Amino acid sequence: MTGQQQHIVVIGAGYAGLAAAARIGKQHRVTLVAPESRFLHRVREHEAAAGRPAQRPELAKVLRGRQVTHRQARVTELDLAGxxxxxxxxxxxxxxxxxxxLGSRTALHGIPGAAEHAYPAERAAELAERMRTAAQxxxxxxxxxxxxxxxxxTELAEAHPAWQIRIVAAGQVGGWLSPNGRAHVNRVFGRLGVQAHDRSAVTAVTAAGLRTDQGTIDADLVVWAASMEPRELAAEAGLAVTPDGRAVVDAHLRSVSHPxxxxxxxxxxxxxxxVGELRMSCATAQPMGVYLGKLLTGGTDKPFDFGYVIHCLSLGRKDGLVQLVHKDDSMKPKVLTGTTARLIKGLIVNGVLWGLR
Ligand SMILES: Cc1cc2nc3c(=O)[nH]c(=O)nc-3n(C[C@H](O)[C@H](O)[C@H](O)COP(=O)(O)OP(=O)(O)OC[C@H]3O[C@@H](n4cnc5c(N)ncnc54)[C@H](O)[C@@H]3O)c2cc1C
Known part of the structure; x- marks a missing residue:
């Protein structure tokens, strides 16, 4: 693989694809396919939703000096045999x-009215415009x-203090955090006036708000951030996938059906x-891209390894939460909060761009 120049096609230029392409392109001819000209940077979509300026570098700049050709297009089909x-x-x-x-997208779970009435993070710019131009x-x-x-x-509440922000969860809002982490999130909700509705499973979205198994929740606008799902192309192409459509790979991240x-x-x-099954996140996607870059350029032949260290949340522009975790992603009691956490989150988000190169 490493001796002879190969033509490698990378589809998707998110944290995983771009990190891989930038590294593989030091040794092999790479064609990178993605519809956007600027880096997607999904972990900043909540900032865009609050109307903050986009910080998305051009892909061409990130890839400068590499044998990588960017095709600004969408993949419609894969012929794995050919x-x-x-x-x-x-x-x-x-x-x-x-x-x-190809990453993932917000999952609407077939909830009636969600596609028509709710804004997923992917439509952050439209949401920002709706809030900016609302009559009141x-x-x-x-x-x-x-x-x-x-x-x-928290981002919306801080940017729009005159709006009432509600957060609705089927379980407990922040339920996966340690008690200290949850307590800090609740303190910030209190300061910003965010109203939490725990244990309210949404059954429908309407023009007037939400229907839940606990009753209705009025809202002028609904934002959908319930979970993420993979795109269907892998399953359609015949790659071995899990029931929810994620490709099954071996310890070197190689498809078990198509080596x-x-x-x-x-x-x-x-x-x-x-560690167990890794969750969908930038924190796992980028290390996979870096690893694959090394694997395909002869920098390693070891299996992919990963261990969690922290969860890092921004809570508006002035506060944050760094939740320490064990290697397997289970919670430690310790958290960092306030400006310290906010600065750490900022360093990580900005550091992502350096890591891509
Ligand atoms: C608001 C928000 C905040 C988040 N915050 C965090 C966080 O703090 N920490 C964290 O770890 N994770 C966070 N995440 C999750 C994280 O963004 C994703 O898990 C991560 O983006 C996955 O990276 P990826 O490279 O696999 O795919 P993606 O980033 O989804 O990139 C997919 C790429 O594939 C391209 N693509 C899609 N379809 C096609 C097609 N048909 N043809 C060609 N190209 C295509 C896309 O354009 C893109 O280039 C957040 C997500 C959101 C929405």
Missing amino acids: RKVFLDSGEALSYDTLVYA PGTVAVVGGGPTGIELA EVYVIGDAAQVVVEG
């Missing part, structure tokens, strides 16, 4: 090795009590010994 990638531009690309890094402040209900929901709710295909980031189901 080793071809079909694009919406009508072009077909042939490859020796394929790196599949109203109520926003954020659905999802995980990290994305909490980051969205010439590697799958990284949210698109892959990755199990690490002593």
